[in-house]
Amino acid sequence: MYKTILVPLDGSPRAETILPHVISLAAHYNARVVLLQVVEPIVAMVTPYDMVPYVDKEAADRVLQEVKGYLTAKEGELRGQGIEAKAVVESGPVVSTILDVAEREQADLIAMASHGRTGLARVFYGSVAAGILQRADRPLLLIRAQD
Numbered sequence: 001m002y003k004t005i006l007v008p009l010d011g012s013p014r015a016e017t018i019l020p021h022v023i024s025l026a027a028h029y030n031a032r033v034v035l036l037q038v039v040e041p042i043v044a045m046v047t048p049y050d051m052v053p054y055v056d057k058e059a060a061d062r063v064l065q066e067v068k069g070y071l072t073a074k075e076g077e078l079r080g081q082g083i084e085a086k087a088v089v090e091s092g093p094v095v096s097t098i099l100d101v102a103e104r105e106q107a108d109l110i111a112m113a114s115h116g117r118t119g120l121a122r123v124f125y126g127s128v129a130a131g132i133l134q135r136a137d138r139p140l141l142l143i144r145a146q147d
Contacts, residue, residue: 001029002026002108003031004031004034004106005031005033005034006036006102006107006109006110007022007033007035008094008128008132009036011037011067018111018113021111021143023081026084031109032083033078033083033086034088034105034107035075036088036098037071038092038093039060039064039067039090040094060091072087088101095132095135098110098128099132107138108138110132110139111141112128112140113142113143113144113145114127114142114143114144114145115127115145
């Protein structure tokens, strides 16, 4: 049923609460797991004279290396359990990048944890899960992460 499962992570323990579910599904269906973390560009400065944002390349490279290390460790954990895994790091807007990677990797399922924000917190912070839910053209496994 599932051949490829895309798992967006953000480096937080809350996001990782989806992993036991993914491990179970991947083992049952002998599915490949694609671990994804999307890094949004880090804008260092916008001056009143120049409305073009300045991106600090060194800071961006440092963040990318940290993310790659994190995902490589998670990839190793899955492989250690006999699951075929691949780590992918992308830059860009989170929701559209997740959907683009799902298409590119031919994911049969997107599996992720929601932080479960409601009310004003959801309005101010937005919801990646809600964005994926509204725009995804494939099955979505969504769990609510608990504190």
